[in-house]
Amino acid sequence: AQSVTQLGSHVSVSEGALVLLRCNYSSSVPPYLFWYVQYPNQGLQLLLKYTTGATLVKGINGFEAEFKKSETSFHLTKPSAHMSDAAEYFCAVSEINSSASKIIFGSGTRLSIRP
């Protein structure tokens, strides 16, 4: 069974600082991996996804994530935080080649940006 662990329910960084949100996954088959962002009272928006190929994935709003199979990790980074990045971030995993696949979400990390 798949699962996702997000380390740190709340991360606070200064504006302009590096953002690092940690995600580890468990999957019995090669996974597809996702990061979603959720702003207050809104649905989830896809930031980026890893399926196959290049392990460094670039997404919207300057975010990127690297798939590291040996570490079963898919950490999300952004070189310089903006105030508008304050939101809830969810890491998620889905199994490849599953005829009835579903995406399993982590419990989320709330990102706060200090002026």
Add this chain to the structure above:
Amino acid sequence: GAGVSQSPRYKVAKRGQDVALRCDPISGHVSLFWYQQALGQGPEFLTYFQNEAQLDKSGLPSDRFFAERPEGSVSTLKIQRTQQEDSAVYLCASSPGSNYGYTFGSGTRLTVV
């Protein structure tokens, strides 16, 4: 429309009342998912449709929860005899197919009083 549309946006139900939540997916998306998101938690999978077929309903918490998608487009999530623990945001998502990543609607916030 361009996105996934859910209605109503907010619903307050008295305990014991039945509710129906609607999801209009993106046109042509064959996959449709329902998730339940409790306050401060990540979304929890409820059920999945491929066209009109309900392929996975393993996440439905009880037999009070029922979902349908009779013509393979609009879907309805029905909760019978609502309980306080049903209070949550119910999210619908659609996808062109498996593993493409979903497009989510804004959700329906259900409050059972």
